[in-house]
Amino acid sequence: MDQILVQTLHGLVNGMVLAMVASGLTLIFGIMDIVNFAHGDLLMLGAFVGASVVGVTGNYWLALLVAAVVIAILGALLQITTLRPLIGRDPLTTILATFGVSLVIQKYALWQWGPSVRRINEPVPGDFTLFHLQYPWYRIATAVLAGLIITGLWLFLKYGKYGIWIRATTQDRVMAQAMGIPVPLVYTGVFAIGSAMAAASGVLFGPFAGVTQTMGFDFTLRAFIVVVVGGMGNLAGSILASIFVSLLESYAAIVVSPAQAVIVSFVVLVLTMLFRPTGLFVPTPK
Amino acid sequence: MLILESVDAHYGKSHVLHGVSIEVRAGEVVGLLGRNGVGKTTTLKAIMGMARRTGGRITFEGRDLQGVPPHGLARLGIAWVPEERRIFRLLTVLENLRTGLDRPGITPAHRDALLEKVYAYFPILKERRHQAGGTLSGGEQQMLAIARAMMLEPKIILLDEPTEGLMPRMVAQIQEIVHALHRDGVAILLVEQNVPLTLDAAGRVYIMEKGAVRHHASAVELRADPRVIHEYLGV
Amino acid sequence: MTAISAAPPRTRAAGYWIAFAMVVGLLLVAPLVLPPFWQRFATEILIWGLLAMSSDILIGYTGMVSFGHSAFFGLGMYGAAAALLTVKPPSLSLALIYGLVAAGGAAVFVAYFATRLREIYFAISTLVFSQIFYVIIFTWTEVTGGENGLTFGQPRLSILGLWSDRFTPTTFHWFVLAVVVVSYLVVRRITQSPFGMVLQSIRENEPRTRAIGYPVERYKIVAVMLSGLFAGLAGVLYALQNKFAAPDFVFFVVSGEVVIFNVMGGMGTLVGPFAGAAFFLLLRESLSRLPYLAEYYLIPVGIIFIIMIIFLPQGLLGFLRRRLNA
Numbered sequence: 001m002d003q004i005l006v007q008t009l010h011g012l013v014n015g016m017v018l019a020m021v022a023s024g025l026t027l028i029f030g031i032m033d034i035v036n037f038a039h040g041d042l043l044m045l046g047a048f049v050g051a052s053v054v055g056v057t058g059n060y061w062l063a064l065l066v067a068a069v070v071i072a073i074l075g076a077l078l079q080i081t082t083l084r085p086l087i088g089r090d091p092l093t094t095i096l097a098t099f100g101v102s103l104v105i106q107k108y109a110l111w112q113w114g115p116s117v118r119r120i121n122e123p124v125p126g127d128f129t130l131f132h133l134q135y136p137w138y139r140i141a142t143a144v145l146a147g148l149i150i151t152g153l154w155l156f157l158k159y160g161k162y163g164i165w166i167r168a169t170t171q172d173r174v175m176a177q178a179m180g181i182p183v184p185l186v187y188t189g190v191f192a193i194g195s196a197m198a199a200a201s202g203v204l205f206g207p208f209a210g211v212t213q214t215m216g217f218d219f220t221l222r223a224f225i226v227v228v229v230g231g232m233g234n235l236a237g238s239i240l241a242s243i244f245v246s247l248l249e250s251y252a253a254i255v256v257s258p259a260q261a262v263i264v265s266f267v268v269l270v271l272t273m274l275f276r277p278t279g280l281f282v283p284t285p286k
Numbered sequence: 287m288l289i290l291e292s293v294d295a296h297y298g299k300s301h302v303l304h305g306v307s308i309e310v311r312a313g314e315v316v317g318l319l320g321r322n323g324v325g326k327t328t329t330l331k332a333i334m335g336m337a338r339r340t341g342g343r344i345t346f347e348g349r350d351l352q353g354v355p356p357h358g359l360a361r362l363g364i365a366w367v368p369e370e371r372r373i374f375r376l377l378t379v380l381e382n383l384r385t386g387l388d389r390p391g392i393t394p395a396h397r398d399a400l401l402e403k404v405y406a407y408f409p410i411l412k413e414r415r416h417q418a419g420g421t422l423s424g425g426e427q428q429m430l431a432i433a434r435a436m437m438l439e440p441k442i443i444l445l446d447e448p449t450e451g452l453m454p455r456m457v458a459q460i461q462e463i464v465h466a467l468h469r470d471g472v473a474i475l476l477v478e479q480n481v482p483l484t485l486d487a488a489g490r491v492y493i494m495e496k497g498a499v500r501h502h503a504s505a506v507e508l509r510a511d512p513r514v515i516h517e518y519l520g521v
Numbered sequence: 522m523t524a525i526s527a528a529p530p531r532t533r534a535a536g537y538w539i540a541f542a543m544v545v546g547l548l549l550v551a552p553l554v555l556p557p558f559w560q561r562f563a564t565e566i567l568i569w570g571l572l573a574m575s576s577d578i579l580i581g582y583t584g585m586v587s588f589g590h591s592a593f594f595g596l597g598m599y600g601a602a603a604a605l606l607t608v609k610p611p612s613l614s615l616a617l618i619y620g621l622v623a624a625g626g627a628a629v630f631v632a633y634f635a636t637r638l639r640e641i642y643f644a645i646s647t648l649v650f651s652q653i654f655y656v657i658i659f660t661w662t663e664v665t666g667g668e669n670g671l672t673f674g675q676p677r678l679s680i681l682g683l684w685s686d687r688f689t690p691t692t693f694h695w696f697v698l699a700v701v702v703v704s705y706l707v708v709r710r711i712t713q714s715p716f717g718m719v720l721q722s723i724r725e726n727e728p729r730t731r732a733i734g735y736p737v738e739r740y741k742i743v744a745v746m747l748s749g750l751f752a753g754l755a756g757v758l759y760a761l762q763n764k765f766a767a768p769d770f771v772f773f774v775v776s777g778e779v780v781i782f783n784v785m786g787g788m789g790t791l792v793g794p795f796a797g798a799a800f801f802l803l804l805r806e807s808l809s810r811l812p813y814l815a816e817y818y819l820i821p822v823g824i825i826f827i828i829m830i831i832f833l834p835q836g837l838l839g840f841l842r843r844r845l846n847a
Contacts, residue, residue, distance in 0.1 A: 035641045085831045092586050095644055096784055097830045099777060104823035111817045161388040168374045168385045175372040178334060179385045180360025180438060217773060221652060224645050259660050266653050273638055273646055 002131035003254055009130070011250030013139045015243035016146035017208075020201040022223045022230070022238040023150055024194030030233030031170040031190050033091045034083060037098035039198055040220030041105040046071040046199020047211040048109055051118045060123035064203045068196040075195025079188045087187075102216065109213040120206035142204050149200060150239060153193075157235070166190055170233070222262075225269045231279020240281050244268075287312045287347055287473060288333070288364075288442055294341030295325075295332045302328050304498045305342065308475075310442060315464065315474045317488030317505065319481065321519060325497040326477040327369055330444045333475075334359060334366050347441075360386070363441035367448060369477075371431040375420030379411050382419050382430055386437030404433045407463060425456035432463060442473040449480050461487060481519065485509050493518045537845070548698050552691040561762075562806070564694045566799045567701045568758045573782035573794030574708060575751030580780070581789030582712050583744045584724030585640075589631065589647030590779045592654040593749040595771030596623040597756020599658065602671045602766040611676035617757055624753020625746065627654060632745035636738055639727070648773065655771045670767030688761075697758050704751055709791055711747065720744055781826055787836030790845045796838050 025039045046067040053063035082097050124141040127134040157163035169176040169186045177183050201219075202211070226245050230237030245265045252261040272280050288310040295303035303325050310316045318326050331337040333344055335356050344351045346362055354362065365386075374382050383404065387397055405412035408429045414422065419430060428448055435443050445464070449457045457480070464487045467474060478484040484491060485505045493501040495518055508515055548567070552560045572594055579585045600623030601616040608615055627650075635646040658665045665671065678692055679685035686692070711717050719740050722730045731737045760766050769775075778801070786797025801822065808818035835842065 035645070082827055082831065089834070092640060092644070093830055093834065095586065095588075095641060096780065097827055099780065100823045100827040100830065103777070103819050103826070107817050107819040107823070111820070161384070164377065164381050164384050164388065167377060167381070171374045171376055172372055174336065174356075175368070175374070176385065177356035178360065178366045178368075179434065180357050180389060181385060182355075182357045184355075221648070225649065228642065228645060257660065260656060263653055263656055266649050269649055270634055270646065273642060274634065277638070277642070 002133065004251070006130060006133055006135065007250040007254055008247065009135065009139075011247035012243060013143040014250065015246035016143040016150075017201055017205050018222055018226060018246055019239040019242035020146045020150060020197055020204070021219055022226045022242050023153060023235055024197035024201075025223045026227045026230070026233055026235055026238040027153075027166075027190055027197075028194040029227065030235075031166060032083070032087075032094075032187055034094040034098070035091075035224070036194070037095055037220060038078070038102040038105060038216075039098075039194070039223055040216035040218065041102045041109075042071055042075060042195045042216075043198040043202040043205075043219050044211070044213065044216035045074070045105055045109060045202070046195075047120070047202030047206045047215070048113050048118065048213075049199065050203035050206060051120050051211050052113075054120050060120070060203075063120075064200055067199040067203045071199030072192040072196035076188050076192040078195075079191035083191070084184065084187070102220070106213060106216060113213065115213060117210035117212050118206075119210050120203070122207045138207060142208075146201070146204060149197070153197070154235070162186075162189065222265065225265050229269055229272045229280050231281065234279055234281075237279045237281045241279075244280070288475070289345045290329070290333070290342065291344075292342040293329070293332055293339060293344060295328055295337045295339050297328070297337065301340075302337070302497050303332060304496075306332075306494070306497070306499055307342075308492055308499065310473050310475050312441065313468070313471045313473050314490070315468050315476060315488045317484035317491040318475060318477045318494065319479070319484055319491055319515070319519060320494035322479070324494045326494055327446055328497075329494070330366065330368075330446055330475070330477060333364070333444060360438050360440075361389075363438075365435035365438045365440035365443045367431045367435045367443060367445045369446040369450065371427045373419035373422070373427045373430055373434075375418065377419055378416050379419060379422070379430055380415040382434050383411075383415075383437050386434050389438075400437060400439070404436055407436075407466065408433050425452050425459075428452060428456070428460065429463075432460075436467075440472060442475065443467065444475050444477075446477045447479065448476075449478065449483060457483065479519075481515055545698070545702060549695070552694040557690065560690055560694065562802070564690070564697050564762060566795070566802055567694075567697050568755050568762065569778075569782065569798040569802065570795030571701050571704055571758070572752050572755035573779050573786070573798050574705065574791050575748045575755065576779045577783055577788060577791055577794045578708060578712070578720075578744055578748040578751070580783050581791075581793075582717060582724060583720045583741065584727075585636075585741065585744075586644045586780065587647045587745075587748070588644050588773070588776050588780065589649075589651030590748075590752050591771050591773060591775035592627050592631070592647075592651035593624040593752035594756040594759070594775055594779075595651075595658065595766075595768070596627045596654065597621070597753030598760040598766040598770055599623060599665065599671070600753065601757040601760040602673055605673040605676060605760075606671065611674055613676040613679060613761075616676060616761065617754075620757035620760070621750055621753050624756060625750050628746045628749025628753075631749065632742040636741035636745055648776070651771065651773060651776055655768060655773075658771050659768045665768070666766075668768060670765055670769075672765045675761060675764055693762065697762075700754065700758060704754065705791060708747075708751065712791065716740070716743070781822075783836070784826065785829060785836055787838035787842065790836075790838050790842050792841075792845050793836050793838040797836065800837060 021043060025036055028034055028036050049070050050063040050067040053066045054060055078101060082101060083094060086093050086097055122136065122138040124138045126137045128137060157167060165181045165186050169181060169183055173183055226241040227238050229245060230241030245268055248264050248268065249261045252264040290306055290308045292305040292307050293303055294305060306329055318329065320326050328337050332339050346364060387400065410426055411430060411433055422430060448460050461483055464474060476484060476488055485508055488505050490504050491508055492499050500518060501514055551563045555563060572590065576587055576590045579587050597620040600620035604615040604619035605611040631647060631650045635643055635650065638646050659667060675688055677685050678688050678696060719735050723737055723740060727737060782794050782797035782801055785800050787793030804822055805818050808821055809815050
């Protein structure tokens with residue numbers, strides 16, 4: 001019983017971080033039809049940038065900010081140099097191109113920071129007791145912060161001028177252009193926002209298990225899974241799916257090893273694609 | 287103001303416009319009549335840079351539109367109300383309007399005034415401003431499409447079959463709006479199948495057939511001599 | 522019509538076969554003249570090329586990008602391992618059969634589920650399926666050796682029990698070359714058959730192919746299975762060459778490289794993937810010898826890959842596409 005409660009908490013916390021990763025991915029997919037294979041690697045790079053800033057200044061919150069800004073700029077540059085020329089081509093070419101980007105980023109990180117694990121110290125100290133078990137406050141703080149960032153993104157999309165531009169472009173690119181919305185700029189902006197979200201998630205996740213140059217692929221895969229389970233391009237769906245899948249994995253980890261527990265999310269993905277290809281939480285396609 | 291000089295256009299490999307020349311002067315309402323599939327919509331799309339133009343020239347206030355990015359046309363003062371209306375279905379009515387309203391350099395007071403003006407034309411849109419665009423009826427969507435174009439304060443509106451599929455009451459309302467826009471000094475290039483409405487609203491009319499302009503006359507002449515209309519449109 | 526297709530079909534075909542014979546001839550002589558390192562290198566190119574060609578059936582001819590070919594390749598390796606470890610004395614034909622059965626089994630599984638999905642969904646699902654196999658192999662230590670994988674001895678080269686001898690690097694190269702040439706001719710025949718034409722029609726326009734009345738799903742299932750079998754064959758060859766099976770080869774990195782080979786060499790040509798594999802491996806070989814670069818060779822390779830996608834989407838041999846499919 002205690003274990004189930006702890007695992008629930010664990011699942012929720014992991015789910016919130018994953019939701020942040022996935023929301024950037026789904027936003028990019030929704031507007032540009034781009035499956036960004038490098039999303040997890042941008043996360044990894046953000047985590048390294050964050051770890052370096054923490055290393056120099058000792059200030060975690062500054063690191064979060066710097067990582068988000070740096071990776072946002074990098075994302076914008078990537079979009080302009082590699083994805084903009086591919087607009088209008090088969091969407092599959094964008095997977096291939098972002099896969100190439102992912103390779104380059106990974107090896108760059110290896111070159112720059114080496115193969116060892118970097119730790120980011122927990123910015124919020126202390127544990128609390130939950131049924132004889134110690135649970136760190138930091139994880140709770142992370143979940144709350146992730147929730148706040150996602151809410152911020154949602155408010156921006158809902159009420160902000162540029163948020164409306166983004167949603168209009170997502171629904172009808174041609175009409176948005178006719179209304180004077182600079183669509184190429186919106187694309188670049190969305191890619192930058194998605195990248196910043198990934199980087200921030202990386203810094204948030206850093207203290208959990210450290211930062212390694214290979215962590216990106218795992219996050220890309222997980223984000224793919226929840227984005228498909230939640231319905232491609234559907235922000236709310238991705239968030240719900242992140243929490244759902246993370247909870248399932250958490251519970252599965254009671255019975256099997258965590259390495260095997262990921263299979264649960266693979267199974268959820270396969271079932272979703274077969275029976276509800278528009279997403280688990282969407283009754284009808286848009 | 288808007289001048290098309292022997293414009294050719296292609297869709298894929300098929301040649302759909304053959305040397306179309308049309309002129310719309312400032313503040314003028316110009317009708318473009320023709321049967322289905324003669325290239326009326328494509329003419330508008332060629333102006334908007336959405337059809338592949340293979341020959342000729344399109345200028346707006348003396349400026350060649352070749353090379354103007356698609357989103358630059360709105361800034362120049364060209365608004366497009368497409369045949370399918372293309373409402374942003376998941377955006378609310380107000381958000382739909384905001385896509386044209388949130389322009390750089392517009393003051394809050396000016397924005398409010400514009401909104402109020404449009405709401406005065408279309409009270410139903412004010413009533414439904416927080417409703418998703420996709421939930422509106424066909425007629426309401428048409429009004430929203432026109433209202434959205436008006437948010438750009440355009441010098442010209444390209445109006446593509448605004449009365450298609452609408453009830454007579456709605457048609458009358460659209461007709462009124464075209465008049466009101468004309469009074470405000472907005473030029474309109476009106477593509478229509480509805481002949482009486484076009485002859486009532488427009489000053490001059492171009493008649494197209496098989497991707498080319500076949501006849502050009504003032505609305506007064508065409509009203510006096512319906513044989514031309516009969517010849518090209520069969521009504 | 523271009524000048525290429527203006528040439529009479531007969532001479533075009535003759536030119537093709539002359540070129541084909543010359544390439545095979547060169548590859549036959551290669552182990553006799555090359556130093557041991559490059560000899561081994563040539564064999565590897567053939568194996569990776571075979572794997573890439575198997576993926577080309579999907580990428581180039583059916584329009585489905587598989588990001589999961591490592592699963593078929595890896596299962597081919599583990600299948601061969603199973604045969605070589607459990608049956609004494611180790612038998613070459615059993616290694617081939619076990620490997621093909623393992624890869625084919627995985628292919629049936631993937632084909633059944635993934636072919637219902639299109640485009641990116643197919644790509645993601647193949648990736649996820651390959652990860653399922655990876656996790657199973659990686660964590661099922663008692664059977665698969667887990668992280669360390671399995672090592673085994675090489676079987677003897679025997680032909681129908683008539684003749685049998687130990688493999689030397691040269692005979693192994695010839696063996697691989699024979700398998701690859703036969704595979705290439707078979708796959709080429711398939712892609713030019715009516716079945717292959719339907720696959721290409723699916724690539725060009727899936728809804729129309731369906732509307733004409735072809736059971737698109739069934740065609741895709743067969744395509745994935747064929748592709749999986751040839752990928753498994755490549756896995757068996759690789760296992761035989763290196764005498765081990767390791768989870769690294771079931772991991773996504775291999776699938777990614779397969780896609781790179783195809784893009785670099787030219788999708789939809791069958792020969793292109795071999796050229797892509799050769800180009801990539803040569804690039805890796807030469808770049809990793811540069812000072813400072815070493816294991817970071819993937820940085821320039823990745824950049825070249827991206828540039829090729831943008832500016833050379835047909836790949837190195839794309840310009841030969843018409844001729845190669847003649």
